[in-house]
Amino acid sequence: MKFSIDRIKFVNQSNNVLRAISSKTTIPILTGIKLDLDESGLTLTGSNADISIQAFISSDSDNDLNIESTGSIVLPARFFSEIIKKLPGDTLTLEVTNNNQTVISSGVSEFTINGLDANSYPHLPEVETSEQLTIPTDLFKEVVSQTVIAVSTQESRPVLTGVNFILNSEGLTLVATDSHRLSQRKIDITSDEAYSFIIPGKSLSELIKTVSDSIKEIKVAISENQVLFSFDNVMFFSRLLDGRYPETDRLIPSDSSTRLMFDSSKLISSVDRASILSHESRNNVIKLVINVADKKAILTGNSPEVGTVEEVLELENVEGEDLEISFNPDYLKQALQSFGGSTNTEMSFTSPLHPFTLRPTENKENFVQLITPVRTF
Amino acid sequence: MKFSIDRIKFVNQSNNVLRAISSKTTIPILTGIKLDLDESGLTLTGSNADISIQAFISSDSDNDLNIESTGSIVLPARFFSEIIKKLPGDTLTLEVTNNNQTVISSGVSEFTINGLDANSYPHLPEVETSEQLTIPTDLFKEVVSQTVIAVSTQESRPVLTGVNFILNSEGLTLVATDSHRLSQRKIDITSDEAYSFIIPGKSLSELIKTVSDSIKEIKVAISENQVLFSFDNVMFFSRLLDGRYPETDRLIPSDSSTRLMFDSSKLISSVDRASILSHESRNNVIKLVINVADKKAILTGNSPEVGTVEEVLELENVEGEDLEISFNPDYLKQALQSFGGSTNTEMSFTSPLHPFTLRPTENKENFVQLITPVRTF
Numbered sequence: 106m107k108f109s110i111d112r113i114k115f116v117n118q119s120n121n122v123l124r125a126i127s128s129k130t131t132i133p134i135l136t137g138i139k140l141d142l143d144e145s146g147l148t149l150t151g152s153n154a155d156i157s158i159q160a161f162i163s164s165d166s167d168n169d170l171n172i173e174s175t176g177s178i179v180l181p182a183r184f185f186s187e188i189i190k191k192l193p194g195d196t197l198t199l200e201v202t203n204n205n206q207t208v209i210s211s212g213v214s215e216f217t218i219n220g221l222d223a224n225s226y227p228h229l230p231e232v233e234t235s236e237q238l239t240i241p242t243d244l245f246k247e248v249v250s251q252t253v254i255a256v257s258t259q260e261s262r263p264v265l266t267g268v269n270f271i272l273n274s275e276g277l278t279l280v281a282t283d284s285h286r287l288s289q290r291k292i293d294i295t296s297d298e299a300y301s302f303i304i305p306g307k308s309l310s311e312l313i314k315t316v317s318d319s320i321k322e323i324k325v326a327i328s329e330n331q332v333l334f335s336f337d338n339v340m341f342f343s344r345l346l347d348g349r350y351p352e353t354d355r356l357i358p359s360d361s362s363t364r365l366m367f368d369s370s371k372l373i374s375s376v377d378r379a380s381i382l383s384h385e386s387r388n389n390v391i392k393l394v395i396n397v398a399d400k401k402a403i404l405t406g407n408s409p410e411v412g413t414v415e416e417v418l419e420l421e422n423v424e425g426e427d428l429e430i431s432f433n434p435d436y437l438k439q440a441l442q443s444f445g446g447s448t449n450t451e452m453s454f455t456s457p458l459h460p461f462t463l464r465p466t467e468n469k470e471n472f473v474q475l476i477t478p479v480r481t482f
Numbered sequence: 483m484k485f486s487i488d489r490i491k492f493v494n495q496s497n498n499v500l501r502a503i504s505s506k507t508t509i510p511i512l513t514g515i516k517l518d519l520d521e522s523g524l525t526l527t528g529s530n531a532d533i534s535i536q537a538f539i540s541s542d543s544d545n546d547l548n549i550e551s552t553g554s555i556v557l558p559a560r561f562f563s564e565i566i567k568k569l570p571g572d573t574l575t576l577e578v579t580n581n582n583q584t585v586i587s588s589g590v591s592e593f594t595i596n597g598l599d600a601n602s603y604p605h606l607p608e609v610e611t612s613e614q615l616t617i618p619t620d621l622f623k624e625v626v627s628q629t630v631i632a633v634s635t636q637e638s639r640p641v642l643t644g645v646n647f648i649l650n651s652e653g654l655t656l657v658a659t660d661s662h663r664l665s666q667r668k669i670d671i672t673s674d675e676a677y678s679f680i681i682p683g684k685s686l687s688e689l690i691k692t693v694s695d696s697i698k699e700i701k702v703a704i705s706e707n708q709v710l711f712s713f714d715n716v717m718f719f720s721r722l723l724d725g726r727y728p729e730t731d732r733l734i735p736s737d738s739s740t741r742l743m744f745d746s747s748k749l750i751s752s753v754d755r756a757s758i759l760s761h762e763s764r765n766n767v768i769k770l771v772i773n774v775a776d777k778k779a780i781l782t783g784n785s786p787e788v789g790t791v792e793e794v795l796e797l798e799n800v801e802g803e804d805l806e807i808s809f810n811p812d813y814l815k816q817a818l819q820s821f822g823g824s825t826n827t828e829m830s831f832t833s834p835l836h837p838f839t840l841r842p843t844e845n846k847e848n849f850v851q852l853i854t855p856v857r858t859f
Contacts, residue, residue, distance in 0.1 A: 184758060184788050191755050206789075213748075214755055218789035371590075378568050378591055381561060411561050412583075412595035 106142050106176025107200040110162070111169040112211060115197065116189050118149055118160040121339050124315050125151035125158040126182040132227075137179035138186075139226045140199075142172060150229065151182065156308050157229050157342040158315065169196065177223030178207055188216050230342055232333040238272070238325040240294060242336070245323050246313045248279050248290045251443040251472065256306030257283035267303035269350040272296045280353050281306065286436045287353060287460075287475040288443065303350055304332055308343035315341060357462065357475055361453035363395060363425035365402070366466065367418065369450045373441045375416035379406035380434035382414050389435070390479045395420075395428045395454075406434070421449060430457045431481040437463075440474035483519050483553025484577040487539070488546040489588060492574065493566050495526055495537040498716050501692050502528035502535040503559040509604075514556035515563075516603050517576075519549060527606065528559065533685050534606050534719040535692065546573065554600030555584055565593050607719055609710035615649070615702040617671060619713070622700050623690045625656050625667045628820040628849065633683035634660035644680035646727040649673045657730050658683065663813045664730060664837075664852040665820065680727055681709055685720035692718060734839065734852055738830035740772060740802035742779070743843065744795065746827045750818045752793035756783035757811035759791050767856045768811045772831075774800050783811070798826060807834045808858040814840075817851035 119138065128136055130153055139150040146163040147170060164170045178201045189197060194212035201207050205220035249268070257265035262284075271278040277294040280287065316323060316336055324335040327345075334341040379391045385408035394403045400420045407413040440463050441450060447465030454461040463474045496515065505513055507530055516527040523540040524547060541547050555578045566574060571589035578584050582597035626645070634642035639661075648655040654671040657664065693700060693713055701712040704722075711718040756768045762785035771780045777797045784790040817840050818827060824842030831838040840851045 181788060184762075187758050188755070191751070191758065193751060193755075213752065213794045214791065215793075216755075216759075216789060216791045219787065374568070374570060375590065378565070378570075378593075381564050381568065382593075385561075410596065411558060412593060414591065414593045416592075417590045 106140075106178060107173040107198070108142055108147065109169075109171045109173075109196055109198040110147070112189065112192060112195055112197045114162070114168045118162055118338070119186060119189060121160045121315055122149045122151040122158045123182055123186050124311055125153055125156050127153045128183060130154070134179060134221055134225050135227070136182055137221055137226075138182040139177065139179045139223055141177045141223065142175045144172065144175065146170060150226070152227070152229070155305055155344055156311060159229065159340045159342075161338040161340075163338070173200075176201055178205060179221040179223050179226055180207060180218055184218065188218070230328070230331040230344075232326050232328045232331050232342065234324075234326045234333065234335070236326065237335075238294065238296065239322050240325065241322050242316055242318070242320050244292060246316065247445075248292055249309050249313050251290050252279040252281045252288045253306050253309050254439045254443060255281040255283055255286050255288040255474075259283070264303055264346050264348040264350050266307075267305045267346040267350075268309055269301065269303050269353075271301045273299040280350070282351070282353060282356075282475075285433070285477050286440070287356060287473075288440070289353065289357070289473050289475075291471040300327060301350070302327060302332065303346040303348070304343055305346055312341055312343070315339070356460065357473060358453070358455050358459065361425065361455055361462075363397070363423070363428045363454040365395065365423040365452055366421040367402075367450045367452065368421060369441055369444060369447055369465070372418065372450065373438060375404050375418055376434045376438050376441070379404050379414050379416055380438070382406040382408040382411055383434055384408075385411050388479070389433055390431045390481060391434045392429065392431045392481070395423065395430075397423050397425065397427050425454075428454050428457065430454060430461065430478050432461075432476055432478045436476045440476065443474060444472070483517075483555060484550040484575070485519055485524065486546075486548045486550075486573055486575040487524070489566065489569060489572055489574045491539070491545050495539055495715070496563060496566060498537045498692055499526045499528040499535045500559055500563050501688055502530055502533050504530045505560060507531070511556060511598055511602050512604075513559055514598055514603075515559040516554065516556045516600055518554045518600065519552045521549065521552065523547060527603070529604070529606070532682055532721055533688060536606065536717040536719075538715040538717075540715070550577075553578055555582060556598040556600050556603055557584060557595055561595065565595075607705070607708040607721075609703050609705045609708050609719065611701075611703045611710065611712070613703065614712075615671065615673065616699050617702065618699050619693055619695070619697050621669060623693065624822075625669055626686050626690050628667050629656040629658045629665040630683045630686050631816045631820060632658040632660055632663050632665035632851075636660070641680055641723050641725040641727050643684075644682045644723040644727075645686055646678065646680050646730075648678045650676040657727070659728070659730060659733075659852075662810070662854050663817070664733060664850075665817070666730065666734070666850050666852075668848040677704060678727070679704060679709065680723040680725070681720055682723055689718055689720070692716070733837065734850060735830070735832050735836065738802065738832055738839075740774070740800070740805045740831040742772065742800040742829055743798040744779075744827045744829065745798060746818055746821060746824055746842070749795065749827065750815060752781050752795055753811045753815050753818070756781050756791050756793055757815070759783040759785040759788055760811055761785075762788050765856065766810055766812070767808045767858060769806065769808045769858070772797075772800065772805045772807075774802065774804050802831075805831050805834065807831060807838065807855050809838075809853055809855045813853045817853065820851060821849070 141148040192211035197211040207220045209216045268281045383406040391406040402418040404416040444465035449466040518525040569588035574588040584597045586593045645658045760783040768783040779795040781793040821842035826843040
């Protein structure tokens with residue numbers, strides 16, 4: 106195997122693949138990046154237990170890829186990444202010699218790196234791509250980041266560490282919940298066949314970092330236990346989570362006894378300040394007291410050691426009964442941040458002990474965040 | 483004690499003082515920031531075992547400082563800093579009520595914080611400021627950052643954790659060494675009286691971060707065991723290190739058997755690449771082989787597990803004998819970086835086992851970095 110290539114383009118494609126590679130893996134060969142060179146071009150592969158990423162550099166495009174002989178090799182990813190980034194020339198040459206020894210040279214610099222036999226590298230999952238869903242990148246990134254905040258970080262109920270994608274003729278719904286809060290977002294992408302699958306939250310977070318904003322759309326294909334996202338010359342595989350996702354529809358209350366509307370950015374700032382003190386107390390809870398007649402709400406936080414804070418909030422709109430309710434301020438803050446640029450937020454409460462909902466006024470039919478309050482008495 | 487003040491100006495002066503405050507201190511009151519308000523203005527104080535910083539906000543300048551009643555208080559620094567940064571208004575009001583309880587209010591927000599009695603706060607050192615040295619800020623920052631890299635991080639010989647300032651009629655010399663390398667820089671600031679004192683490296687690093695680039699010059703005053711740096715409305719105190727600094731002049735070789743000149747930025751890049759592999763080996767050493775006849779040098783690094791690297795360097799100028807020498811690449815890299823924009827670097831060697839010197843060609847009389855090689859055979 107021997108080729109030369111434009112160094113910057115090679116670095117860019119390698120960076121896509123390196124996201125999948127962890128130095129913490131228990132399978133030594135997975136700390137490496139695999140290079141496969143055939144007449145059509147160079148394929149780079151990285152993988153860990155959850156995700157695999159493959160990038161293809163075609164020989165017939167403007168990558169200045171000159172193939173002298175084909176072949177495969179696995180190189181230690183951490184060093185490989187640092188080396189190609191720091192090499193001095195515009196072009197680099199890579200040649201596998203005896204015993205998987207690999208010579209990488211560029212300008213005044215020549216590295217000889219101990220590679221590993223590519224035959225020992227595990228096979229990638231196969232996903233049938235005849236039926237694919239296409240989603241605009243910006244919409245996909247938006248809905249994923251709005252829901253992935255609510256996935257559980259506890260492994261005790263594995264399905265809750267993922268986002269449930271429910272696709273049918275009515276639309277595509279993403280739901281995540283860690284059982285303390287829930288995020289649900291619907292978009293107008295439909296399918297005649299009905300699907301429901303659970304993608305690990307970590308895979309989705311890695312995926313939205315991998316997809317650059319210059320990419321217009323992402324293709325999604327599903328097999329029994331894998332999902333494949335394709336964009337540009339990159340294929341991003343993730344395993345799916347086994348098991349049944351809980352029915353979440355019935356968790357979202359349809360009635361309410363108190364409804365009000367906040368200026369979103371003012372509410373975020375107040376919650377942020379109130380949590381300076383609640384973060385110091387054992388249970389990280391702030392209290393919201395709603396006074397309907399005065400059209401005011403008071404947010405309080407306290408820490409026995411440090412002190413107390415009181416925030417007075419004017420309500421844009423309020424109806425129903427007075428209420429006193431306590432909850433984790435971080436959940437509220439993340440929920441509000443997920444609404445992005447929405448100017449106002451609608452909140453609906455049924456009782457101090459029942460979950461309450463937040464909806465951005467600009468998109469209240471398709472987006473809801475739900476938070477379970479904390480009993481403080 | 484009660485006052486109101488322009489919030490942003492208050493935050494800026496508080497930030498200067500907060501640099502001195504560590505949450506790791508064993509003296510609880512030093513985790514606080516002290517506020518002293520008298521008719522002339524507000525003094526903020528922060529301190530740890532090594533440094534103390536005091537900032538003064540005058541009542542007669544444009545700080546919008548409105549004094550209602552004078553007094554003193556100590557407030558928990560970490561929360562205080564976060565609170566004043568996040569408050570919503572342009573102005574804030576601070577009032578000490580009963581039992582050192584302090585109410586900080588701004589816009590819709592009101593914090594009540596448990597303060598501590600200011601009488602329990604330790605007294606600051608006193609430094610006579612009748613005789614002061616004045617140094618331009620940019621020059622001071624330059625010479626400190628050029629030498630402080632060589633201070634020792636080991637407490638086994640405490641004097642080596644500081645930079646030795648030697649001031650006399652010939653000039654001001656700064657020297658630091660951790661016994662593996664040495665950095666010495668001279669500048670043209672003189673004094674009729676001779677001084678020699680050792681300032682902890684950590685204090686100097688903190689100081690150059692505190693002094694903003696908008697400040698033109700720094701005043702330095704010395705007492706028996708303290709140094710005081712004054713600038714703007716800030717006073718920065720540091721303890722001095724006790725003990726005798728080693729005579730370093732005799733360590734710098736006056737003769738050489740091999741002299742050469744490198745392009746500084748090319749040499750830094752090559753050392754950086756060579757160290758990718760040396761960092762993986764047990765002793766972090768790279769080898770430089772100088773071939774005088776060919777006007778070439780070869781830099782090699784290796785790690786038994788990962789592989790080897792070879793860098794070919796063209797020499798601008800070389801005279802003397804061929805040489806093979808090994809050393810820590812990080813020392814060489816930091817020495818070269820300390821030369822800043824110098825295009826070329828002069829290196830002088832006497833033998834593979836004796837310290838060698840680096841000098842920036844633009845300032846070779848006043849600046850030298852010395853590195854002790856490593857025996858590899």
